[in-house]
Amino acid sequence: MLRIVSLCMFLGVLVSQNVLAQLPDFTEMVKTNGVAVVNISTTQKAKPSPDGAAKPQLPEGMPPEMEELFKHFYNNPEGNGDGYDSGDTQSLGSGFIISPDGYVLTNHHVVKDADEIVVKFSDRRELVAKLIGSDPRTDVALLKVTATQLPAVAIGEPEKLQVGEWVLAIGSPFGFEQSVTAGIVSAKGRSLPGGNYVPFIQTDVAINPGNSGGPLFNMDGKVIGINSQIYSRTGGFMGLSFAIPIDVVMNVVDQIKTKGKVSHGWLGVQIQDVTRELAESFGMKKPQGALVSKVMPGSPAEKSDLQLGDVIVEFNGQAIDNSGDLPPLVGMSAIDSTATLKIIRQGETKSVSFKIGLLPDQPEKLAEAKAETKLMNKIGVTVSALTDEQKEALQMPAGGVVVEEVGKGAAKDAGIQRGDVILRIQNTVIRTLDDFEHAVKNLSVGKSVAVLIQRRGSPAFLALKIDK
Template structure:
């Protein structure tokens, strides 16, 4: 009775407050719903269907027998990205020349004993052991390696092995559930789940970056293990993580299966990968650059340099062209071009669609084979410019030291903090080659070019940096 009484005591005042608030509402008595600044349901959108959770138990049961532990003995070499505190391969910070064991993971792709893993897992190994889920441990032999994509194909002497099929990673959707399997910190057959966080990630690992990002927990030791979709198909090979500590923070990267397939085919056939070559340096087309070049959007790859004697030069491709289509396919992202060219058979003629000074052109290029293979500054009186830099005229001797093809230009020696040049991305050591599409021979040329430039408009600058040419726009 005491509880009932207390509830009754508080009920009536509460009702009174509600009635009072309703009575004071500015919309009370107007016979219409309150209008909000926000939207509470998608206009005209059908309700999102509810899907059942994946049966991870059955998926794990099906694929785990094909996941292996790759144990290595030998002197470990510094991994690609060694010293980079953000992006690191698993095992990258093990001590160099240390005898290692339990370094990574892998999975069987063919019942006759072919195992896929990461190149950095087996790089420098003198002995490789492949341990299966049933406890068997077999000697592994490297059939082929590709450092550019960090893939390695191993072979063990066995038949009838369980395999995991390679799926179609090109159809992956952000938000799609995935499972990572491997041997983090030597803990064999560890399964974690998550979703696809992003696709097409570029993390600076190489020219063919196209990673699948996932929040499935992956750690050192997961290298080379599979990232599996809900159909039990491999959609990626776990390779790298973004971490300040070396452990998982929910940002992992996997090589997509659609990139893996052509690489594995070549590794199985010849032990190495042959890639196509155009002979151009490219960069993304930013909104500022697109405006400067008179291009309507930022789709395509901006050509920042063309190598002498290259297929690109012979085809008529020029510095400043924007490649929009390659072999009939549009370039949705500028980074698609290196992969497209690399996968083109050597000797094949392909059409290139380019934009040049607002005009659309079609060129034909014969793809060639890609051959696998601290700046010094002499003392001189610096010349200040209105860009916010201190620079000096390039000499033939200095050009040779810096690897610049022409002995003309301005070497940037200092950049003013917060100045126009620094904001545009110009750094000390850059060589300014052109301003507003016109060559710059020396400091005097640069100063004259700056005086001629129309006030209030962005300045287009071509610089040479670390063996490559790069367009930058300097704000007015």
């Protein structure tokens, strides 16, 4: 019996040693690259509101409803319990050196509105940095310190990164400098609210306030991303971290150095994912691509052959599996270059070429509609035609009908709500009440059809199906 126990213990030790032997060893990587990681601290003068109190501001481009879920994670040690102070404020983040002559990368939100930026090196030196330029759309900032022969990181190739691969982060969570955490790549090409031009790298690397702007390394010791956001209900790490791919970052750096500003390519469409029901209504074999729910007036898309309801499945030969795949590809394209889209239109595959435009600074703003009513019981909604004033306010010269009430029926099941403007039903453009009545009358039972609506200024396709 004693021999059996000893044998089991011996085998257990061998298994443990074998498992440990297969785990990565990050020690040499940290020794080599840790010296190129820096601490970023900023000071900002308070900007009081009319009532005299400093007001918190949402991160750049972040919808208010997502504020508690997606957190930019820089530390604010000098503020009050809410992270804001009525006096001067200080924030803390991370960064890394990309060239021996003093160029440093971090996040835009770490240094946004800063009156002074201080870079602290691993040898305890502190230098005031100059902001060379930043881009809120990609959340990248380029700094410069007066120094030479600085240790710099090596730049990697994020396109070669594989899901499941080990990665390492170095930063200053909660002000603890040179903290190292490791994990794996959970997913690639993630699209996040407020981050349409960044195909984020998702990892399970432990990231916390203060890590923002720090590097994400692959196992070759090369930087493949900048840690930028976390998904959290508490403000702390919950297993979901997101990094900006370094190729996106270096594109921004090159533009800042050569042109002094960052330009993004523009197609001029609003898009959404294709659901199973919408795929069926468009005659597609499977859900894929980016569905065009609106073509912007005066945009490159309007000047091309692209149409409402087209499903974009390729951009310059690169597959578009989800709607989030398209904006980063367009955004990183050279202005005035020609791009080719492969689309599916009414079940047929076509090619559409267009010239990449310059993304405007201000997004368009649309009003909501109100008008007189008319009842359409077949799908369970009460609708009304747009007045001339409403058409002008909504920038809809072609017209449409407004949903006044939603009862039980196919419209409610599809997700249509009061205040929605119905612009199209399957292939029929809805300009008047007669258009709407004719389209609804011809709907077939048991078949999904695509309905284009506009809700609070944003267009979207919904799949409507009449069961009986």
